[in-house]
Amino acid sequence: MSEYFNTVKSYLQDLNLAVDEEDTAEELVVVSDEDRGVNHLIVDCEDPILIIEQAIMPVPNAPGDLYKRLLEMNRTLVxxxxxxxxxxxxxxxxxxxxxxxxxxxxLEGSITALELALADNAAELLEYSHQ
Structure with a gap:
């Protein structure tokens, strides 16, 4: 286990994120804080980078202009x-x-960016998820 993994876990604890799962061999943690919109956020130490991923929704059967809108939304993300x-x-x-x-x-800034992305775009993403 790398020192980075322990450091990242310490930061996540400092941010009061609940650990849902942990795989020390893969240096991967899954965390949540539903009040902040963080739901099964995968935090993966892949030296030399940290990968943060959270599933938002399934791609709808008829996505329409979803892909274009995602690119437009990306422009506004911090x-x-x-x-x-x-x-x-x-x-x-x-x-x-x-x-x-x-x-x-x-790390906190990245997680806050997720919160803001969801807060700013949740209604529109929800509409797409029902298509």
Whole structure:
């Protein structure tokens, strides 16, 4: 287990995120804080980067202009981006950060960006999820 993994776990605890799952061999933690919109957020130490992903919704059968809108939404995000996972057919939020320079504030900023992305776009994403 790398020192980065322990540091990241410490930051997540400082941010009061509940640990749902942990895989020390893979250096991966899944955390949640439903009050903040963080729901099964995957935090994966893949030296030299930290990958943060949260599933947002399944890609609808008739996505219409969803892909265009996701790109437009991405332009307004502070950190991270909405992305597509073709294997699972899921829209997700994803951010990557360098592990060797990571500090608590940077990780918190990335998670806050997820919260803001959901707050700003939840109604529209919900409409797409019902298509």
């Amino acid at each position: 950190h991270g981006a909405f992305a597509l996972d073709d294997e699972t057919g899921t829209v997700l939020f994803r951010d990557t950060l360098r592990l060797d320079t990571l500090d608590r504030s940077e």
